[in-house]
Amino acid sequence: MSITTKAQAAKTTTVPNPLPRIDDPRKIAPKDVRALGKLFFDQLQILEEGTREYQYARNTLIEMNLSLVQFAARRFRNRGDGQMQDIIQVGTIGLIKAIDRFELSREVEFTSFAIPYIVGEIKRFFRDTTWAVHVPRRLQELRVTLAKTKEQLATRLDRDPTVTELATHLNISEEEVIEGLIAANGYTAGSIDLPINSEDNDAGATYADITGKCDPGMELVDNIQALAPLLADLEDRDRDIVQMRFGQEMTQAQIGEHLGLSQMHVSRLLTRVLATLRHGMLTQN
Template sequence: MGASVATAVVNSEETAVDVRSIPAARPDDLPYIEEPQSVTPQDARELTQIFFRQLATLEEGTHEYQYARNTLIEMNLTLVRYAARRFRHRGDDMEDIMQVGTIGLIKAIDRYDPSREVEFTTLAIPYITGEMKRFFRDTTWDVRVPRRLQELRVDLARANEKLASELGRDPNVCELAAELDISKEEVVEGQVAANGYNASSIDVTINEDGNETPLADLIGERDQDMDLVEDLHALKPLLEQLEDRDRHILELRFGQEMTQSQIGSELGISQMHTSRLLSRALTQLRAGLLSEA
């Protein structure tokens, strides 16, 4: 399955499948679905239950068992795509996220017990998102740096190990630059970026003038403006979904700090109508933020 399945799911068009046209499932006669990844989510829910009931009666390892299991996987890949959307702003390759999410889907299928009368999605979504979070935990740097610098860090580590073995000491910046055929500035940049791979604990102590000082005591207070930066980052894609007039009203109200009466005069509408439009836009943004959270 792998990447080709994930790519097919991302690029495929969803088409309706009439579940009623599929013959009733029997232990030796499974429904045949030519393109499981094209089944709509609504039909997939009903078909999923049919296939799970069949799967429970089949012997593991048989052709029928593999067909039922593989069809369940492909038919429910929309759940992986749905779960992957919450991580779309992280900057990671969506194909990688889809693949690890598919692993979670497979685990959910293998562990699902239809006799408990619990909706499959109730079990599947936590498994899928759990695999995605584990992926980020295992592969993400403590401090986010560009992919170019992440790759440079690996090259520097290999060059450092090679030269240290040859020279009997740690190589300097010039020697590393010559080994990798890059500038000294790039070597320094890569070394600085490498500090973001592992972060120090705030419980560690730092020796300053003979005094042991906890790192936590040297950390500044929380900057409230950082919350604003995060909110603005989250709002950007939501603002793009608003109508042009709604975005213009928000710009006049919060960007140019105009009153509702002034905005109404600017747009040729009443102050009350301006208030309703502003309230509608803010409600839509608030709902989007809560959905992201």
């Protein structure tokens, strides 16, 4: 065989075989998915990424294996029908990650490889979205660990474990345990309209009735404190005009008569002074 013939033969062996065209991959029987999957994965390793054939092979693999997402999602059906669509979407992301990372050389069934990816993505979704108050992921994971450890130690000790016992068992500091226990309070939130759970609560008082509110007077105090140095910087006449207008509640005509100015002049002076004070307040904030 000539060199040219050998080169042509070598080139021919690297050309992908045409993949079968499947109209609806989701209707393929499970027993056929395994055989077809190997064929498509084999070609996926050869095809150039970004080409039409590559996209066809990848998309077909995704659709053929969507039943794995449905299977994994059943484990979370107690979360409610309202979230099932989100679970399916998140699980599909896990499936796609598994397809992109799977290699036939692993000698493991794709099903066994993909399920951990799908379930892991769904669990990550719940971990990141079900907390009523956002806390760092480290504390989210610590909450789960503490809950399991508390249950184990409570069974062994026949009582709730102390912070020290939890820290010793997990080989972490007591400060970390306390931080994790406090963070766990952010997992769920209750309505402030719920009645207070107390024997003395005959009137049906709610948490909203005893929850403190912002005092509008505090903002006024802050404004007065910020305004004081600005007033001190005004010229004497300007400061007198402000004091007469807002302190003594005199009209512009009365102020003009007192200072020997026209009402129009007082109006212009007052407008200028207020603009200066307003600018000073905004600049300070």
